[in-house]
Amino acid sequence: MRLVNWNIERNDPASPKAASLIAEIGALSPDIICLTEAWEGSLEAFGGYVLAAQGVAWSRQATGERKVVLWSPHPWADIDPMEQAAAFGGSVSACTQIGGRNVRIVGICIPYHMASPLGQVPKARVWEQHERFLEVLMPYLHRWRQDGPVIVMGDFNRRMPRTYGSLRSYEMLEQAFEGYEIATRGKLPGIEAQTVDHVAVVGAVRVTGVAGRSAVSPQGLVRSDHFGVVVDFELRG
Template identity: 25%
Template structure:
């Protein structure tokens, strides 16, 4: 392990369990990534690598679910402190923040699984409209981040449920995510092998490499998402936003 950088991974496991044939292969892939920090969404704790330190965002995100399932989990090579999940609204069970003393110094990790477009519209509580839960969660993340100490670098990882640049999502939704991630460089945007991604990694650290893996292996399906890993280190970065932060309409 290079002490001058950290390796961060993010993957949505599509509710695999470590005891199932598919889950055994998902867990093996997560071990092989050899990440220092890992956010696994829609999974269970038995998928996480042995050793290390793990937290989750809670067991209630508004849907009836088996007790072993977690919407958002954070695994770290180092102990996690200052653990704070969002405890209400759209971010409940989906967003948790913690700090750790990493090999490059103290960092903050914001682990997220932002609701998809139709969350709680026709399933779950059935009290939402398209994108309303997603936008509320973005509001909560921005409010949470407004209290972050800027002296501590932040890493954001998990399922953002948006492609960047914008795909089919409304411009206002893409712009809202751009506003939220404004302080952080989105390292996983644009043309990436096995992309375009909706599992992302962002930070106010420098990124030296990004690599994705597909949602399948030689034995078949692993997940409906591609996973991604980034290598981060201290240093200057350049924003991937236009100076105004504007999201341009790529649909014509």
């Protein structure tokens, strides 16, 4: 089984950049997709079932933009909008069938260090929104890890292990994901670089492969300021 996680840099579905990325994602035949900084209609060509979270605007954005978009070929159930976390960034969670098993999928877009809600005066302090998001995310993650297979993915806006930025906020990130395996920790094969777009798993999920996908198309088009992440996995038991 396979998932794809990609921040598509707000490129609308009609743009050549988004079209190229979506075509590449489709060719990977994923079972689950998470897009961040995407659009409501980014994955409509796939059919299946889409779940999207608008999230907080940190700059002017179009009506159709969404911080998180999740896709599954099977219906979503037990949907949790994660309203407390969504007040600071982008987040949504639900359960879907993967390989005949019920798995909780969590899509998140953690605020970057300079994030501040559009129009807020005075602006939020550096790392403030990032840390507030993690504070409210933590109880969700700690509760769900007791319930069965969970996959968390999206834009964490931090490299793991830490390479820069607030030590305090990084320690909060590690604490939030206590008990989870960060499949994307370290340099990713295929890219040989660290990512800020992560996949974390717990329970019966066993990661069998991880790879990065270039943001540059074979034709030389730079499609995003993030490279993609592909994780292969199986469900034990």
